Amino acid sequence: MITLEDVARRAGVSLATASRVLNGSTRQVGETMRRRVEAAAAELGYRTNVAAQTLARGASNVIGLVVHDLVDPYFAAIADGAMRAAAEQGHMVMVGTTYRDPDREIAYVSTLSAQRVRAVLLAGSRVDDPAITGRLRRELDRYRASGGQVASVGQDLLGVATVAPANREGAAALARALAGLGHRRFAVLAGPAHLITAADRHAGFAAELAALGAPPPQVIHGPFDRNGGYTAIETLDPRVTCVFAVNDVMAVGALARLRERGVVVPDDLSVAGFDDIATLRDLTPPLSTVRLPLAEMGSRAVELALAGESAVIPVAGEVVLRESARKLR
Amino acid sequence: MITLEDVARRAGVSLATASRVLNGSTRQVGETMRRRVEAAAAELGYRTNVAAQTLARGASNVIGLVVHDLVDPYFAAIADGAMRAAAEQGHMVMVGTTYRDPDREIAYVSTLSAQRVRAVLLAGSRVDDPAITGRLRRELDRYRASGGQVASVGQDLLGVATVAPANREGAAALARALAGLGHRRFAVLAGPAHLITAADRHAGFAAELAALGAPPPQVIHGPFDRNGGYTAIETLDPRVTCVFAVNDVMAVGALARLRERGVVVPDDLSVAGFDDIATLRDLTPPLSTVRLPLAEMGSRAVELALAGESAVIPVAGEVVLRESARKLR
DNA sequence: GGCATACTGGCAAACGCTTTCCAGGAGGTG
DNA sequence: CACCTCCTGGAAAGCGTTTGCCAGTATGCC
Numbered sequence: 175m176i177t178l179e180d181v182a183r184r185a186g187v188s189l190a191t192a193s194r195v196l197n198g199s200t201r202q203v204g205e206t207m208r209r210r211v212e213a214a215a216a217e218l219g220y221r222t223n224v225a226a227q228t229l230a231r232g233a234s235n236v237i238g239l240v241v242h243d244l245v246d247p248y249f250a251a252i253a254d255g256a257m258r259a260a261a262e263q264g265h266m267v268m269v270g271t272t273y274r275d276p277d278r279e280i281a282y283v284s285t286l287s288a289q290r291v292r293a294v295l296l297a298g299s300r301v302d303d304p305a306i307t308g309r310l311r312r313e314l315d316r317y318r319a320s321g322g323q324v325a326s327v328g329q330d331l332l333g334v335a336t337v338a339p340a341n342r343e344g345a346a347a348l349a350r351a352l353a354g355l356g357h358r359r360f361a362v363l364a365g366p367a368h369l370i371t372a373a374d375r376h377a378g379f380a381a382e383l384a385a386l387g388a389p390p391p392q393v394i395h396g397p398f399d400r401n402g403g404y405t406a407i408e409t410l411d412p413r414v415t416c417v418f419a420v421n422d423v424m425a426v427g428a429l430a431r432l433r434e435r436g437v438v439v440p441d442d443l444s445v446a447g448f449d450d451i452a453t454l455r456d457l458t459p460p461l462s463t464v465r466l467p468l469a470e471m472g473s474r475a476v477e478l479a480l481a482g483e484s485a486v487i488p489v490a491g492e493v494v495l496r497e498s499a500r501k502l503r
Numbered sequence: 504m505i506t507l508e509d510v511a512r513r514a515g516v517s518l519a520t521a522s523r524v525l526n527g528s529t530r531q532v533g534e535t536m537r538r539r540v541e542a543a544a545a546e547l548g549y550r551t552n553v554a555a556q557t558l559a560r561g562a563s564n565v566i567g568l569v570v571h572d573l574v575d576p577y578f579a580a581i582a583d584g585a586m587r588a589a590a591e592q593g594h595m596v597m598v599g600t601t602y603r604d605p606d607r608e609i610a611y612v613s614t615l616s617a618q619r620v621r622a623v624l625l626a627g628s629r630v631d632d633p634a635i636t637g638r639l640r641r642e643l644d645r646y647r648a649s650g651g652q653v654a655s656v657g658q659d660l661l662g663v664a665t666v667a668p669a670n671r672e673g674a675a676a677l678a679r680a681l682a683g684l685g686h687r688r689f690a691v692l693a694g695p696a697h698l699i700t701a702a703d704r705h706a707g708f709a710a711e712l713a714a715l716g717a718p719p720p721q722v723i724h725g726p727f728d729r730n731g732g733y734t735a736i737e738t739l740d741p742r743v744t745c746v747f748a749v750n751d752v753m754a755v756g757a758l759a760r761l762r763e764r765g766v767v768v769p770d771d772l773s774v775a776g777f778d779d780i781a782t783l784r785d786l787t788p789p790l791s792t793v794r795l796p797l798a799e800m801g802s803r804a805v806e807l808a809l810a811g812e813s814a815v816i817p818v819a820g821e822v823v824l825r826e827s828a829r830k831l832r
Numbered sequence: 833g834g835c836a837t838a839c840t841g842g843c844a845a846a847c848g849c850t851t852t853c854c855a856g857g858a859g860g861t862g
Numbered sequence: 863c864a865c866c867t868c869c870t871g872g873a874a875a876g877c878g879t880t881t882g883c884c885a886g887t888a889t890g891c892c
């Protein structure tokens with residue numbers, strides 16, 4: 175194990191000089207010494223001990239990222255964006271997956287805080303439960319009290335820097351677009367009632383329908399994943415002409431079930447989702463949705479956190495009509 | 504910033520005792536002292552400084568994972584498996600994405616080595632370039648010399664513990680299955696020639712065809728991603744009745760292009776891929792493929808690395824025929 | 833030439849924790 | 863009762879870096 179001291183000795187300089195040469199310092203080191211140190215480091219194969227560096231500096235170059243599920247393309251895209259931004263600033267990313275368990279999320283914040291990561295990013299919808307939110311907030315406060323930065327992608331209810339997708343507005347715009355195709359009788363695959371993202375999208379969609387004078391949609395609750403969409407189809411009212419799933423993976427599940435049941439989309443029924451995950455374009459029919467710049471949201475969150483700004487950055491969604499939704503005949 | 508010393512002082516015990524109580528030690532601490540320390544830690548909100556711990560212990564509890572692209576479901580699945588296994592053993596995972604740049608891969612190994620991570624996992628196909636492999640090996644050797652563990656998912660050519668999917672055999676089995684459906688004229692969307700995974704699957708497939716007495720397939724090279732499959736279709740020989748893409752995402756790209764061109768799968772042409780990524784089941788038609796237990800491969804790699812075993816674990820692929828491949832009429 | 837002003841290099845004190853070694857007391861044995 | 867052993871708590875020496883401070887030298891200016 176080669177240490178800085180070995181390098182210094184070999185180069186015939188002090189520890190301080192070696193440190194200044196090898197690990198970015200504001201102080202200048204003379205040409206001669208610099209060369210000697212660099213040569214020694216190369217010959218010995220010196221590698222900085224980041225743990226020691228972190229300890230001495232009191233600051234690490236690691237960012238913590240907490241997502242619900244890395245296999246979900248939604249989080250994969252956010253994580254990818256976050257990692258790009260992090261890499262650009264010379265940081266590594268440590269990832270934790272909660273599998274949608276709020277306790278696990280809190281535990282990860284605690285672990286990452288112990289790791290003294292420079293920043294923690296929380297991605298994914300929060301649940302509407304004051305007890306859980308309270309515990310999470312306390313954990314985050316403690317982390318921030320020790321100098322950590324926090325940013326979230328999702329709702330602004332943790333009092334931290336947030337990249338907040340316009341769920342309500344996006345869903346409303348989608349409602350308008352779908353109504354524009356002539357649809358009046360809608361169903362909303364609304365996900366779990368306590369999930370705020372789901373609730374917001376549902377609310378935005380329903381409110382806009384009301385504003386347009388359409389009858390209230392059928393509302394079907396269920397899990398926020400593929401299976402949630404899949405099972406929701408069972409209870410679908412046959413008079414509905416257009417289904418809005420509050421996220422894409424639910425829409426994908428719904429499409430699967432519809433196909434099995436012989437319902438042809440979009441001939442018999444129009445379907446739309448939300449998020450615009452990458453896999454959508456390969457479905458048949460391609461799914462209509464509200465596009466969110468997921469990777470960019472991840473990057474922005476990293477930048478926000480690293481800059482220490484506690485802003486709330488709204489992100490607009492863009493309605494993308496594809497074949498899965500068609501004009502009502 | 505609460506340190507262990509603060510806790511010790513508050514509890515009226517020595518640093519040593521506090522350490523033994525709070526951060527797992529083999530030594531016993533008396534009931535009274537133990538309680539006092541725990542109470543003090545709780546009151547003060549003590550959080551271990553992992554950097555200091557790592558430095559003092561000379562060993563960290565972080566695992567490094569290097570993948571090509573986290574958005575690719577193949578790597579997402581492996582990463583997920585790896586993270587599960589890591590979490591089970593109380594480790595965190597630090598991720599780096601190379602975007603298929605070998606230099607970036609080497610750089611990540613170096614960075615992770617500086618982080619003194621307990622183990623490094625390399626996932627994804629290697630390129631057949633002695634210069635690059637050599638540099639990577641040197642970097643890995645250096646890392647291992649400093650006590651690090653390494654495991655890889657893919658080919659066994661780094662001299663490290665490896666979870667090795669049976670690419671040749673899987674492709675051969677697939678060839679047999681497809682030939683069993685009556686196909687004789689095949690095309691192989693073979694990916695880049697220098698990518699070993701791609702080459703192995705191609706070779707296994709072609710060899711089996713030869714053994715079965717089928718004519719040699721048309722071979723179309725291209726990128727190892729969706730676009731590679733997409734563009735390959737342009738040069739497809741019209742006499743071909745069945746296309747084998749060396750991985751699923753290429754097959755997905757091929758399906759997209761075929762659809763655009765009005766070629767109906769499987770009526771006009773059969774298609775198969777390799778890997779069985781999760782998104783396949785939602786395609787129309789569902790894609791035939793060779794299933795690899797991706798998450799399990801990730802977990803196994805972590806276990807291997809953590810156990811310090813340098814075994815090569817073969818993983819068999821299982822042919823899964825779905826609608827995209829049908830009996831030739 | 834004399835003096836103030838950069839520069840540059842080195843010493844040594846942190847950073848927060850683990851662990852070896854030591855001492856003292858409790859308990860067991862002959 | 864003397865002697866050993868076992869157990870528990872504490873003191874202190876690291877672990878590998880960074881960085882504030884000091885000293886010595888070179889530079890610039892009058």
